[in-house]
Amino acid sequence: MTMTKSGASSLLGMDREELAALTTEAGQPRYRARQIAEAVYRQRVESLAEISTLPLEFRERLERSGFTVGAARIEKKFVSGDGTVRYLMGLGDGQTVETVWMPEGDGGEAGDGSEAGAEAESSLSASGAEALLEESELIAALKRCATQNPVVQNAPAKKRARGVGRSTICISSQVGCAVDCQSCLTALLGAKRNLTAGEIVGQVCAVLKDQQVSPPQDRINLVFMGMGEPFLNYENFVKASLLLVECVGIAERRMTVSTAGIVPRIHDFGEETIRPKLAISLNASNDALRTRLMPLNKKWNLQMLIAAARDFPLRTREWITFEYVLLGSVNDEPENAKEVAELLRGLRCKVNLIALNPGPGIDFTTPSEARVAAFQKILRDAGIPAFVRRPRGRDIYAACGQLKRTVEGSTSASQPVQGISALPAS
Ligand code: SF4
Numbered sequence: 001m002t003m004t005k006s007g008a009s010s011l012l013g014m015d016r017e018e019l020a021a022l023t024t025e026a027g028q029p030r031y032r033a034r035q036i037a038e039a040v041y042r043q044r045v046e047s048l049a050e051i052s053t054l055p056l057e058f059r060e061r062l063e064r065s066g067f068t069v070g071a072a073r074i075e076k077k078f079v080s081g082d083g084t085v086r087y088l089m090g091l092g093d094g095q096t097v098e099t100v101w102m103p104e105g106d107g108g109e110a111g112d113g114s115e116a117g118a119e120a121e122s123s124l125s126a127s128g129a130e131a132l133l134e135e136s137e138l139i140a141a142l143k144r145c146a147t148q149n150p151v152v153q154n155a156p157a158k159k160r161a162r163g164v165g166r167s168t169i170c171i172s173s174q175v176g177c178a179v180d181c182q183s184c185l186t187a188l189l190g191a192k193r194n195l196t197a198g199e200i201v202g203q204v205c206a207v208l209k210d211q212q213v214s215p216p217q218d219r220i221n222l223v224f225m226g227m228g229e230p231f232l233n234y235e236n237f238v239k240a241s242l243l244l245v246e247c248v249g250i251a252e253r254r255m256t257v258s259t260a261g262i263v264p265r266i267h268d269f270g271e272e273t274i275r276p277k278l279a280i281s282l283n284a285s286n287d288a289l290r291t292r293l294m295p296l297n298k299k300w301n302l303q304m305l306i307a308a309a310r311d312f313p314l315r316t317r318e319w320i321t322f323e324y325v326l327l328g329s330v331n332d333e334p335e336n337a338k339e340v341a342e343l344l345r346g347l348r349c350k351v352n353l354i355a356l357n358p359g360p361g362i363d364f365t366t367p368s369e370a371r372v373a374a375f376q377k378i379l380r381d382a383g384i385p386a387f388v389r390r391p392r393g394r395d396i397y398a399a400c401g402q403l404k405r406t407v408e409g410s411t412s413a414s415q416p417v418q419g420i421s422a423l424p425a426s
Contacts, residue, residue, distance in 0.1 A: 010070025010092075011040050011062075012205070013198020015243060028058055041201070041247035044209040046071040072099075072202035074210060084393030087210075089172075089203055095192060097172040097227050099203040100398045101211060104167065167213070168221040171203045173237050174228025179260045181281070182293050183325050184401040185359045186227045194233040200240035204248060215249045222250055224257040224276065225400065231257075231265035238272060245274055252276060258323065263300040266308040278312060279321035280305065282351075284331050285339030293331065306343055320349040325401065326372055327356050328365035337375045341382035350385040357394055357401050 014022070019033035026032075032054060039051040046069055048059045073090035080086075085101040177184070178191035204222065208214060222244065224230045230237040237257070244250045255276035259266065269275060284290030290297040297305075309320055322344065326332040340351070353376055356366045372388055379386035392398065 009066045010068055010196070010198045011036055012070040012202050013196055013239075013243070015239065016246065026058065026061060032058065037247050040069055041205065041243070042214075042249070044071070044205045045069055070198050070202060072199065072206040074206055077210075078393075078396040078398065080393040080396045080398060082392060082395075084396065084398050085211075086393060086396050086398035087203075087207060089206060091175070091195075091199055095175045097175055097195065097199075097203070098398075099172060099207055099226060100170040100393060101207050102168045102170065102392050166219045166221060167211070168223060169204055169207050170223045170226045171200060172226035172228050173200060173224055173230040173233050173240075177228045178232065179229045180295050181260060181283070181401075183283070183327060183356055183362060183364055185362060185397070186401070188361050189227075194236060195228070197236045197239035197243060200236060201243045201248065204244060204250070208248075215254075216251065220250055220254065222255040222276070223279075224255070225279070229260055229262065231259045231262035231269070234265055234268065238275075241272075241276055242274055253318075256321065258321075260294060260296055261300050261305045262296075263304050263308045266305075266312060270311070270313045277318060277321070279323055279352075280309060282322040282324050282340070282343075285336040285343065289331055289336075293327075302343065306347075309347060309349070314348055318348075320347065322349055322351045323354060323400075324351055325354045325356055326367045326375060328367040328371070330364060332367045332371050332375055334374065334378055337378035338382075341379055341384050344384055345382070350387065351379055353386060353388045354400050355388075355391070357391055359397065359401070362401075 011019075014036075016033060016037060019036050020030055023030060023032040023036070035053040036051065039045045039053065043050075045051055048054075048063050048067070048069060050069075051059060054062075070092070074087050075090040075096060076088040078086040078088075083103045085103075087099045087101070088096050089099055090096055172195065174194050175192035176189035177186045180187045208220070213220065224237065241252075241255065241257075244255065245252055252274055256279050257269075257276045258279040258281060260281045266278070266280075269278065281294070282290075284293050284297075284302075287297060287301050290302060312320060314320070322340075324331075324340065344351070353372060355369075355372050356362070356364050358364075358366055376386045376388055389400075391400075
């Protein structure tokens with residue numbers, strides 16, 4: 001029995017084809033591959049010993065061949081007064097990344113249960129009847145691809161019936177980031193390395209297990225908006241998306257990937273058959289400002305970025321989200337809002353406005369609510385759906401742009417959930 005074609009020894013991250021090859025090579029019947037997938041992605045076991053559906057002899061051979069489950073390790077857990085949880089996840093090589101759980105959505109993604117999300121969904125999407133149809137189609141598809149889900153079957157009846165209200169998990173795709181956006185704390189770490197597909201999916205499995213929830217019974221949204229630029233780790237990101245849909249059970253339409261604007265990859269992404277929705281960090285209304293705030297704009301300027309967005313093949317009832325971090329007296333003037341409206345005119349899109357989440361080393365200020373509201377009004381008056389995202393978990397450095405593996409004020413993984421003292425909001 002050898003390693004997989006990608007050289008991985010972790011079962012987490014292997015797709016059905018790789019698991020089938022592994023079991024065939026080991027002289028095992030093909031259904032063993034499905035048993036492994038169910039154990040790793042649905043029961044979310046952490047060791048080979050826990051995969052009780054496999055014969056002991058096969059588990060021992062896997063172990064002797066160097067295979068592990070490869071589950072993410074929750075090293076620390078930081079709990080906000082608003083219920084948001086920031087996880088510090090330990091990786092096999094000692095590196096760490098961050099993953100965020102937002103129990104009532106992230107305040108702006110359509111379908112996340114937030115006011116903004118609901119408003120976006122009702123104004124941009126089709127009828128509730130169609131949404132219900134999609135849900136039932138999803139459940140039918142999941143029944144087809146996974147015959148059993150022990151986690152769901154064993155879940156408490158009360159929790160199964162109730163589900164959780166459209167929670168969102170924000171996951172990382174890289175350790176650190178090379179993109180150097182000036183308003184982002186992650187940028188201060190620099191680029192360390194890409195995450196494997198297994199490490200990306202592992203974050204989701206660890207959080208689902210810790211929160212005792214399971215899609216699709218519990219409505220879970222997923223955003224690739226944590227540490228890193230997913231389109232600079234494209235292949236692993238795409239593979240992780242497939243695994244999340246096919247093996248973990250999260251619907252494509254409940255996942256959103258955010259890019260800082262890696263234009264060639266936006267084109268590639270549009271051709272993927274299974275893909276999350278697209279979000280683009282805009283953050284500026286003209287090239288001079290964007291180059292200052294996001295240096296990658298020198299390589300792919302606004303004209304190229306907006307052209308890629310206009311070319312992007314949107315599915316029925318799909319739109320592109322543009323994120324705009326408002327920085328006091330830098331990019332939040334009425335003139336900036338008018339330029340944004342002009343740039344996006346005619347695009348099937350919405351804009352999420354995010355007042356800067358502050359942090360040490362970030363040299364900008366958070367604009368007042370009045371300025372944010374004025375910016376939003378200009379966009380809306382111009383016919384652009386614009387929503388203000390509530391900051392989530394600012395007090396624990398879990399909000400957008402704050403992920404820097406900060407370790408102050410932690411609540412250890414073994415301790416009960418506690419609020420911690422708040423940082424100043426501006
Ligand atoms: S905003 Fe995203 S792309 Fe930009 S530096 Fe931060 S993590 Fe990287």
